Amino acid sequence: MVSRVIPVDPFDLVVFGATGDLANRKILPGLYRRFFSGQIPEGARIIGAARTEMDTAAFRAHARAAIDEHVGAGKRNAAQIEAFLNILEYVPIDAMGEGGWNELKALVRPQMINAFYFSVAPALFGPLAERLHAFGIATSQARIVVEKPFGRDLASAKVLNTTLAEHFDETQIYRIDHYLGKETVQNLMAVRFANILFEPLWNAQFVDHVQITVAETVGVGGRGSYYDKSGAMRDMVQNHLMQLLCLIAMEPPYHFDPDAVRDEKLKVIRALQPVSAADIVRGQYLAHRSDDGKGHQPGYLEDAENPDSRTESYIALRVHVANWRWKGTPFYLRTGKRLRARTSEIAITFKEPPHSIFDEADETWRENVLVIRLQPNEGMNLKMMIKEPGPGGMRLVQVPLDMSFAEALGEDGADIPDAYERLIMDVIRGNQTLFMRGDEVEAAWAWTDPIIEGWTARGDRPQGYDAGSSGPEDALMLMHRDGRRWREIRE
Structure with a gap:
């Protein structure tokens, strides 16, 4: 199967x-890969703008270094790189002042599709939006892309939305969450709504519980002071995990249309029940010293440079969606730093059959589980019970029906674009389906804020957990008291 490039x-x-880190790691390499694949047409231009004083030649050299570092050797074609660099321009600009804006206006062609990517701190979103209009650069057809965080609470999110709305219509604002650009996340919608197989079972009558896991092996070193003002709840749950929960729990939209999809996601967020203190586990990773005593990995408090920090590097929650489809079905969410393996997955565990015709005296019954892997090795896995081969009676064994995209789609079809590549191309197309709407962001904060305020008022301290483990012991008990267990964290 060969993937089509449109x-x-x-x-x-x-x-x-x-010239920042995100542009260096994701945006510029991603745009080059789209150029290499033939998706960026002749006549397109990419204009870099930052406070760094450099000319276009220096910026092209900067982009070449980013491509060399972050693009695989199979796509680093000298002629293609040179052609891509030739569509780059650069303007030094003062986001808070007047410098560079007239030069930028001279470069932007109003007859073309215009998109403006705000790969900057949220404090600069307002000044950039204001100057794009003040200097007559942005038209009524222009699009802006804003990176998270979209505020740090409901009040700041409302201020940010109001600021952007002063200069741009909601249809022009693309709030980017790269998790929604992952191939597997979009395939989740296809699996649910393009097949009759799963959707009739996608409810509390047949689903026992859902687990959503985003585990990382890295700590917060290098960005500890920033992370300490955020924590896992703000950094991951309020956006990434919330979006995955919405796609799992949402009702079928009437059409695969941006507002139809986002309307259904918003209904899920508004149906989330408040979370009690007993259904929350927070943790901080501890320092780790190797057995020979020579190697040392700092703990969270050291990385954050705050010995009294109460910010969580790990959080697990039990969440309920209060509607007819999911009444009584728990959703277990967890995410953390410095865990055993880097993995992101959604696991839908179906209930056991109401009656077994088999002799289970010597068998441990296992449920059917649909696992959607976001990283690494994107794909889907359905675990089913079958008869173990061989004579000697009916012995049951659980086996996977495994679909790795790299294996199922072949060498050509497995050339899966990075999430940023897909999302930027969607911006150019004017398709907002995979981007968050303003009311969606505010609803997520309205649910998140009371949880954070609760543990702050109680003075809760996160529980320490060993680096390289699966997280705090209390997180295991969160599942065990329900007669369930977390899936093993592994690549």
Whole structure:
């Protein structure tokens, strides 16, 4: 199976913060890969804008270094790189002042599709939006892309939305969450709504529980002071895990249309029940010293440079969706730093059959489980019970029906674009389906804020957990008291 590449119309894409880390790791390499695949048409231009003083030649050299570092050797074609670099321009700009804006206006062609990527701190979103209009650069057809965090609570999210709305219509604002650009996340919607197989079973009558796990092996070193003001709840649960929960729990939209999909996601967020203190586990990873005593990995408190920090690097929650479809079915969410393996997955565990015709005296019954792997090795896995081969009676064994995209789609079809690549191309197309709407962001904060305020008022301290483990012991008990257990964290 060969994946199809559908070119977009010519465009001008302005990347504010073009010399920053995100642009270096994701945006510029991703745009090159789309160019290499033939998706970026002749006549398109990418304009870098940042406070760094450099000319276009220096910016092209910067982009070449980013491509060399972050693009695989199989796509680093000298002629293609040179052609891509030739569509790059650069303007030094003062986001808070007047410098560079007239030069940017001279470069942006109003007759083209115009998109402006705000790869900058949220404090600069307002000034950038204001100056794009003040200097007559952004038209009524322009699109802006804003990175998370979308505020740090409901009040700040409302201020941010109001600021952007002063200069841009909601249809022009693309709030990007790269998890929604992952191939497997979109395939989740296809599996649910393009097949009759699962949707009739996708409810509390047949689903025992759902687990959503996003585990990381890295700590917060290098960004500890920033992370300490955020924590796992704000950094991951309020956006990434919330979006995955919505796609699992949402009702079928009337059409695969941006507002239809986002309307159904919003209903899920508004149906989330408040979470009690007993259904929350928070943790901080501890320092680790190797057995020979020579190697040392700092703990969270050391990485955060705050010995009295009460910010969580791990959180697990039991969540309920108060509607007819999911009444009584728990959703278990967990995410953390410095865990055993880097993995992101959604596991839908179905209930046992109401009656077994088999002799289970010597068997441990296992449920059917549909596992959607987001990383690494994107794909899906359905665990089923079958007869173990061989004579000697009916012995049951659980086996996987495994679909790795890399294996199922073949060498050509497995060339899966990075999430940022897909989402930026969706911006150029004007498709907002995979981007969050303002009311969706505010609803998520309205649910999250009381949880954070609760543990702050109680003075709760996160529980320590060993680096390289599966998280705090209390997280295991969160499942065990329900007669369930977490899936093993492994790549």
